[in-house]
Amino acid sequence: MEFAIKLAQFLLSLSILIILHELGHFIPAKLFKTRVEKFYLFFDVKYSLLKKKIGETEYGIGWLPLGGYVKIAGMIDESMDTEQMQGEPQPWEFRSKPAWQRLIIMLGGVTVNFILAFIIYIGMTFFYGEQYIANDNVKDGIWINNPTVEKLGFKTGDKIVSIDGVKVKKFGDINKELFLAKEVVLDRSGKEIKIKLPINFIDQMLKSERSSLINLRVPFVIGAVPNESPNKGVLKPKDLILSFNGQKVKYADELIETAKNFRGKSVPSIIKREGKDIAVNLKINDSAKFVVQQQTILLYDNIEKLDLYKINKQEYDFFQSIPVGINKGFDELASYGKQLKAIFTPSTGAYKGVGGFGAIFNIFPTSWSWFAFWNITALLSIMLGVMNLLPIPALDGGHVIFLLFEIVSGKKPSDKFLEKAQMVGIVLLIALLLFANGNDIYKAIVGK
Template structure:
């Protein structure tokens, strides 16, 4: 059932983005009286799942869910219709239209993608508002459970002040900012310190365990006990360890740090159970383990109930939602631009994390959540818009590049040149597609 829910969200999001992107090309083409021969969701190689011709346009759904397309008459595209291009230009064809009209048609898809993302963020601001923990609320600092992050210089208890000189306001934004950053300013033992992030930081993270860069410190709340644990009957789910080896403890990381130094010993501890304190004796094995599972993360509401952090809840009126949503969209656009820059820089190793359709599928939750769905769809819309703007022949950005050349030089590239460029771009795109999905397969095999 979980797979079906994930697949449903994935296909709905993908279909919505493809149809709206292609509408971005379709509408200006029609406005400029350019014939559109096909409008397809997914690719109809050899045959279609569904098709119907209305007027001069065939609308349909293909069987290969790798995208979609509109076939515009007189345009050199992925259809590589050389027979049509060999005939004299007709007034209704793309190649007969002025360069400025062709430019608008080509930019229509990515324009819709960006507009859609901003509309979604505005709608989410109005519908859901903001729920976050202010970074100022993290009085006792962050939790670093990732050994890679600890190795580069960040420590549990650090209070993050700024990333790349920009003040850190909301805690949930820190992971992305640090991943894309170069320098983190922290407060440690009452003094400010600079932690310089290595250029291959992302590469190092991908080689380690899948653990967040920084996390909120939470209590040691028992979620279960291993069957072979010597502490099997000593603690119960929802117990909170408040004292360990005679020392009061507030956070799980304090218990874990103490365990490392107490191998093979029986340790007195106090747990909070149903608002009562219960004394127990916990055995630490020779491998520095107590066999007790704990809650590494807690819902915001639980954190507030436990008195750990104040959760800020911000609601926005209709008109207030516009600047908030636009700012969110702008930040996501800038952030994705930084990610692409890192991917195209081999020294960062970020290209190793590039994923294909499985990676996109995996970001959708196992349970249906409209808030998560719209948030992911908005991000994918930005990604689709940016990727299509890359100056690669066969992408919208490639067509735009040649159109701008034509408008500046007053010289139109020959049809033969455009055909060859389209073929080169197609080969390049297939290579990128194989690389991204090959990465998915490789990571699935090695379990990363």
């Protein structure tokens, strides 16, 4: 069932993005009286699942969910249909239109992607508002349970002051900013500590056993108790450990550290279950483990009920949502730009984390969440827009480069040149797809 929910969100998001992107090409093409021969969601290699011709355009759904396309008459595209280019240019063909019209048609898809992302962020701001934990409210500092991060000098209890000279306001922004950071300033027991992150920090994190950099310090809440656990029958899901060996326990990291002193022992403890304090004996195995799963504490639900952190909540009316949503869109656009720069800088090792459709599929949650769905869809829309602007001949950005050259120089590249450039672009795209999806397969095999 969880797989089905992830798949449904993945396909719905992908379909929305593809259809709207292709509409961005389709609408200006029709406005400029350019013939559109096909409009497809997904690729119809050899055959299509559904198709219907309306007027001069065949609309359909292909069987291969790797994208979609519009086939515009008189244009050299991924179909590599060069037969139509042999005849004399016709008035309804793409190649017959003025360069400025062709430029608008080619920029239509990415324009829609960016507009869609901003609309989604505005809508989410209006419907959900903003919820966040102020970094200043994290009085007892962060929890470091990632050995890779710990080796760099971070310690549990540190407070993040600034990242690359910018003061951190929202705790939820820290992990995203750290991935691309160069220097972090910490407050450790009132003393300022500076940590310089290595240029291959992303590569180190990709090799790490844990994906998170830092975490909030939270109580130890039981998520599940496996059958092989020595505490089976003693602990139940949602139990909260309050004290251990007579000492009050506030955070999970304190409990985990203390348990190392009681390997193979049974320790008197107190847990809270359904509002009642219950005395139990917790068994610790020889590896200093309780052999239980710790429950993920949802920031905007359980964490406030536990009276640990204040959740700042800000609601906006429709008109207030517009500038806030637009700023959110620009922030995500800038962040993705930094990620791309890191990917194309080999020394960072970020290229090793490039993922394909499997990686996209895995970012969707296993339970249906409209908040998560629209947030992911907006981010994917930005990614699709930016990627399509890359100056690769088979992408919109490649066509745009040639059109700008034509507008500036007054010289139109020959059809033969465009055909060869398109072929080079297709080879590059296939190589990129193989690399990205190969990364997904490799990670699945090695369990990373």
